[in-house]
Amino acid sequence: MTQTSEQNLIPDWLKRRAESSAHNIALIFKDETLRWAELYDKALLYAGQMAAQGVEAGARVALLLGNTPAFVCAIHATAQLGVVVAPLNTRLTVAELGWQLQDVQPALLLYDAPNAAKAMELASYTICPILSLEELAATKPIAIQQTEYYAKDQTHSIIYSSGTTGKPKGVMLTCGNHLWNALASCLNLGLQQDDRWLAVLPLFHVGGMSILLRSVLYGIPVVLHESFDPATINRSITENRVTIISVVANMLQRMLDESGDSGYPSHLRCVLTGGGPVPRPLLERCAALNIPITQTYGMTETASQVATLSPVDALNKLGSAGRALYPSEIKILHKEVSHDGVGEILVRGAIVTAGYFNRPEETTQALAEGWLHTGDLGRLDEDGYLYVVDRRSDLIISGGENIYPAEIEAALLAHPTIEEAGVVGVPDERWGQIPVAVVKLRENTNVTEAGLIEWCSARLARYKVPKRIVFAESLSRNAAGKLVRRLLKDSLLKKTE
Amino acid sequence: MTQTSEQNLIPDWLKRRAESSAHNIALIFKDETLRWAELYDKALLYAGQMAAQGVEAGARVALLLGNTPAFVCAIHATAQLGVVVAPLNTRLTVAELGWQLQDVQPALLLYDAPNAAKAMELASYTICPILSLEELAATKPIAIQQTEYYAKDQTHSIIYSSGTTGKPKGVMLTCGNHLWNALASCLNLGLQQDDRWLAVLPLFHVGGMSILLRSVLYGIPVVLHESFDPATINRSITENRVTIISVVANMLQRMLDESGDSGYPSHLRCVLTGGGPVPRPLLERCAALNIPITQTYGMTETASQVATLSPVDALNKLGSAGRALYPSEIKILHKEVSHDGVGEILVRGAIVTAGYFNRPEETTQALAEGWLHTGDLGRLDEDGYLYVVDRRSDLIISGGENIYPAEIEAALLAHPTIEEAGVVGVPDERWGQIPVAVVKLRENTNVTEAGLIEWCSARLARYKVPKRIVFAESLSRNAAGKLVRRLLKDSLLKKTE
Structure with missing residues (x-):
């Protein structure tokens, strides 16, 4: 034909x-x-x-x-x-x-x-x-x-x-x-x-x-x-x-x-x-x-x-x-x-x-x-x-917007005080999920939660800015050293209960 | 891709x-x-x-x-x-x-x-x-x-x-x-x-x-x-x-x-x-x-x-x-x-x-x-x-069935008495259109309308069998000698009026 x-x-x-x-x-x-x-x-x-x-x-x-x-x-x-x-x-x-x-x-x-x-x-x-x-x-x-x-x-x-x-x-x-x-x-x-x-x-x-x-x-x-x-x-x-x-x-x-x-x-x-x-x-x-x-x-x-x-x-x-x-x-x-x-x-x-x-x-x-x-x-x-x-494993959907943890983590890691950062979505009545960050600071540095949120706000769309930032001694990683956001989330939710 | x-x-x-x-x-x-x-x-x-x-x-x-x-x-x-x-x-x-x-x-x-x-x-x-x-x-x-x-x-x-x-x-x-x-x-x-x-x-x-x-x-x-x-x-x-x-x-x-x-x-x-x-x-x-x-x-x-x-x-x-x-x-x-x-x-x-x-x-x-x-x-x-x-120029649509004049003409031309045959659709209140044939007989031959209809019935689906057969001295043809069914139809309808 x-x-x-x-x-x-x-x-x-x-x-x-x-x-x-x-x-x-x-x-x-x-x-x-x-x-x-x-x-x-x-x-x-x-x-x-x-x-x-x-x-x-x-x-x-x-x-x-x-x-x-x-x-x-x-x-x-x-x-x-x-x-x-x-x-x-x-x-x-x-x-x-x-x-x-x-x-x-x-x-x-x-x-x-x-x-x-x-x-x-x-x-x-x-x-x-x-x-x-x-x-x-x-x-x-x-x-x-x-x-x-x-x-x-x-x-x-x-x-x-x-x-x-x-x-x-x-x-x-x-x-x-x-x-x-x-x-x-x-x-x-x-x-x-x-x-x-x-x-x-x-x-x-x-x-x-x-x-x-x-x-x-x-x-x-x-x-x-x-x-x-x-x-x-x-x-x-x-x-x-x-x-x-x-x-x-x-x-x-x-x-x-x-x-x-x-x-x-x-x-x-x-x-x-x-x-x-x-x-x-x-x-x-x-x-x-x-x-x-x-x-x-x-x-x-x-x-x-x-x-x-x-x-x-x-x-x-x-x-x-x-x-x-x-x-x-x-x-x-x-x-x-x-x-x-x-x-x-x-x-x-x-x-x-x-x-x-x-x-x-x-x-x-x-x-x-x-x-x-x-x-x-x-x-x-x-x-x-x-x-x-699991939507793209770690994807956070907040009010219909897709939020990729890696993007927020990258913004946090650019801050001079932060050694490790992990972002997960936690349930929220209004938005479905909201992003929450867990960070580990470098030795001998200091920063407030508000300071980090302000840092993120200058770099990320508002809906991506972590609503809460938790300071931790260490972040859950798997044998290969890869961040396991699911474990991070579990421990975060356990703490909140 | x-x-x-x-x-x-x-x-x-x-x-x-x-x-x-x-x-x-x-x-x-x-x-x-x-x-x-x-x-x-x-x-x-x-x-x-x-x-x-x-x-x-x-x-x-x-x-x-x-x-x-x-x-x-x-x-x-x-x-x-x-x-x-x-x-x-x-x-x-x-x-x-x-x-x-x-x-x-x-x-x-x-x-x-x-x-x-x-x-x-x-x-x-x-x-x-x-x-x-x-x-x-x-x-x-x-x-x-x-x-x-x-x-x-x-x-x-x-x-x-x-x-x-x-x-x-x-x-x-x-x-x-x-x-x-x-x-x-x-x-x-x-x-x-x-x-x-x-x-x-x-x-x-x-x-x-x-x-x-x-x-x-x-x-x-x-x-x-x-x-x-x-x-x-x-x-x-x-x-x-x-x-x-x-x-x-x-x-x-x-x-x-x-x-x-x-x-x-x-x-x-x-x-x-x-x-x-x-x-x-x-x-x-x-x-x-x-x-x-x-x-x-x-x-x-x-x-x-x-x-x-x-x-x-x-x-x-x-x-x-x-x-x-x-x-x-x-x-x-x-x-x-x-x-x-x-x-x-x-x-x-x-x-x-x-x-x-x-x-x-x-x-x-x-x-x-x-x-x-x-x-x-x-x-x-x-x-x-x-x-x-004009639906396929000469197509006859009778009760939703397509009838192609050439097919009926071929059946008629197979009859020993027929020299020329032309088939057209004429308006019909019940079926939309019905097929009608115009034929020219060979010299010194004879056949009845009923005889030809019977001949067709043996060879064609019932809806294709001409409902009427008109005997004519000549059929409308164009300069190239090709049958002009439209003229045939016109003369047929004029006769019927």
Whole structure:
């Protein structure tokens, strides 16, 4: 057949959506609504303006934007231009962002007013133009070669994820990854004509961004929120007739608290909850209120959802993240004989990342034998339900944000007084987990807990700063001298009891 | 990446469905229901029995079966065995079926009781075992190598379609074709948890068979009917809580007649109507009764739907078949300057056939430059809506069955008295169209209309036999001497007025 190369091409999804659903609502943000034809026009305008600023196909554009319509336009504009979008986590420090900018080497950094101060400071990390939305808007667009097709294997976005080493890596997600995420989610959760997906998770994370792409492919509106306020979200669910919302457990808990457990209208058909298993009391509360909670397991490297647990299974498969979404696959890798069936979780399928940007070695390692090695530990029960036992062994998930202990430890070890440092997550009612550090000081040095917290605050995003620092004589290490964070955690929790 | 070859593999859809939805209903047939785990077990049993009869992976199995659960089991059994299924049209004559058997060279022909007589007669056309369902059931199954994956480019089914030449060709549909048909249909029509798809179209046609594959991929039940009886179908819609039904216009008309225009319960959310544009009076009737009629354009070569027209557009885009389903594409090929924008309809996408079985030349021709040349004439309006002007120029669609004039003409020309023959479709209230023949007799010969009809009946499926035969002095031909069926039709209709 002559189709091999054509099979890799898919028509531009925004153009097709603007043609077929021109007058339908694409985006609801506060009192503003944007229709598909308008969104397409805006994306094309942005694209022309980016091009006028020297951005060329194949380049990368970094975003330092909040959850606003500008983000949505920018993410489609880059695709129109054949440019890779790299949305940056606005909660990071200048130093952290600077590192990512140096790694991704964008042709342009676009920021909005709330991120202006950080953007200004970033000038020392990059030679690319740093533009405010206003400056972009004032740019006279030039004619661009309009996209007609995306290649499935073309990189659409680069999203930074710290991974087990604590060193952030740019996860490359292709157009095909995003397409298959949308398709698999659709086969699993269904698709209704009245669907509206509420996005309050940060759009710079895969959990937020993937909503935007599903919305185009499904032709359904996104109800976008700039920040999480339980009362506002609760009101929005009703007023905007939201049918699906993506949250983390902590958000849902606060939403229920705020509502006084009054429940939600029946049009809310799916509360997609990521970021680790949902605690039993919250599940029971949802069951009592008839809230359709769908737990999900996913990561940046899989363009979001890999497995989901449907509401009917929430309590009888407690602690499970559910089954792999067709056509993806999950298997457990047992490196040694395991009596409890626990091993590393591997994922295969069209949702799996093409690799890490400019890191061929890490890519080869992560994708060995065609399977993504997630670094997470888990097991599959006899019905094929996944139980995630340890999220990337030592990963701390706090309010939906991933925190890698190694990154905080590195910041602490840079302090002149610290000889050893270990960071673990301890349970917290509000955030799920919070990072706590155990440190051993060098001989004849001294520092206070407050002093170290201040040190960290200057170097790390706020959510990563240890909430407590414990001074110890020695840290638990294994025979090879490697820090055993699990033992550290055990001793820490024992002390707290 | 190391994923190239793995990307071609998709997990066995029936196995995965049986795992994830074991106890959900897969099939409703009369008073019988079959759950996914049961259907999977039955398919595996059939597969083991077929293997015991000598069927090996890579071979073909022909089916001469009605719309019963056995058909559903057989179609999944062949996939389990890595065998290509060739469902035969049970309405064809022995000679027609014999031709297809010789072409497809199956390793087994499976028939059911209503087709026993034909099956017996087919023994002279094939050396393969011809087995009744009872004989298969009595076979002791052997262990088979269970399928874990399908290759997207692996041929799943061969469905015969006559094409413009009138010579039946085996259209090869791959697992990828069926997968993408299901995905594209899902993005377009949506997918609800309570969906149930009623199948009364013959399963040996792509319009029927594709329902079975969607049902597995969506995890929804098929409500299967053996034959079309308006009252039974109307009752079934209500009693079985059908949400989607695939029909041809003529069926829908008879259903409305039978119901006395009483309408349908609101759970019937989509009446997918293929086989040519729906006449305005019927559309108006549907609008008045709030029946959600979705017109569709598709063919065997595209694994069914290519474009659909949603109910809201039914009357303002009268006569249109709607827009291409994402990610497929439609374009019009203008071989010469055309003032009305009409040209040949071309289709591209993952739903397009891999080609015709054992016909490399016809395949190359039909798929030239990566587009399927449908042979149908049409145009696209400024909004991208397709208008099919002439279905494969001369194709006659009678009660949803495709009739190719050339095939009937060939049968007539085989009669000793006939010098020239032309067959065209004329409008018919019940069937949409019926075939009528115009013939010119050889000098000094004589034959009656009844004599010729009898002659045809012995050679052609009943629906193909001309309902009228007109004797003429000459037939309309163009400068090149080629029969111009359009002119023939015009003169015929003029005479009838």
